[in-house]
Amino acid sequence: MKPQVTRNQRLMQRVEEACLIEGKARSTASAYSREVGSISRWFGQDLDLATDEDLRRYVLYRRDECQLAASSMTICIIGLRRLFVDELLRPWPILKKMKSHKEKKLPTILSKAKVNAIIAQAPTLYDKAILTTAYTCGLRTAEVRGLKCHDIDSSNMQLHVRCGKGAKDRIVPMPLTTLKLLRKHWLTHHNKLLLFPGRDGEVRTTKKAISKSTVYCGLQLACEAAGLTQPKVTMHTLRHSFATHLLEAGVSIRVIQQLLGHARLSTTLRYYIHVTEYSASKAVDAINELGHALG
Secondary structure, three states, X not given: OOOOOOHHHHHHHHHHHHHHHOOOOHHHHHHHHHHHHHHHHHHOOOHHHOOHHHHHXXXXXXXXXXXXXXXXXXXXXXXHHHHHHHXXXXXXXXXXXXXXXXOOOOOOOOOHHHHHHHHHOOOOHHHHHHHHHHHHHOOOHHHHXXXXXXXXEOOOOEEEEXXXXXXXXXXXXXXXXXXXXXXXXXXXXXXXXEOOEOXXXXXXXXXXXXXXXXXXXXXXXXXXXXXXOXXXXXXXXXXXXXHHHHHHOOOOXXXXXXXXXXXXXXXXXXXXXXXXXXXXXXXXXXXXXXXHHHO
């Protein structure tokens, strides 16, 4: 006999389905749905019975006891609005007042030497191919995991990124060294569909792409072998470094925006802060040299 689906479980499903119908990414829809599950477990009753005071206490619980980061608190609050305002049709003013201040942290940037050191210490050829492709083409984790063999245009030295963030496609240049590495990597699995297939037992012939956790594990092993444990390096760190290194080389910010697939130029402009600081330090060196020349 199947277990009975509770009212709160149905609400979780409805929130997720509503987000998907609106065209939200599945990961976003799942995040809001999980927040419904979280308050359901915390409240312990039918969520129709929740009051303003319950909402206030729950948000404080998530902020203070769970110590959620600002971005996670934003997901929490939006998830509550999706549930109570959109699904339960509760016009609660308290939900309009709740806000989470966004953290304006500068992205972690690695020097070219450090990126090269990490990639050189990749534990396997498979990991090296993933890290190299992500860095030299400026890809997100999901984008590199989803690459198909036919996405490689070797005649034009380009990579076709399909269904990136916002379900948008884009074309990015691909270095010859990356192409050669990918060809060598492909010979290890001969999968005709996926460039980075997951495992089916001990063989990489499955139709399922490599998991996010496997990609992350390979990166962390490479960082440890290279002696780079602080600051924390993620796959997005490689993407940040890619953008910054192009800026330092004089590539137009508009071109970098297109290569990264950013919808807004303001997202790309944050890399200017790092380059400005880098240029400022160079200016100090140049000024000191002027002083030495006079002396």
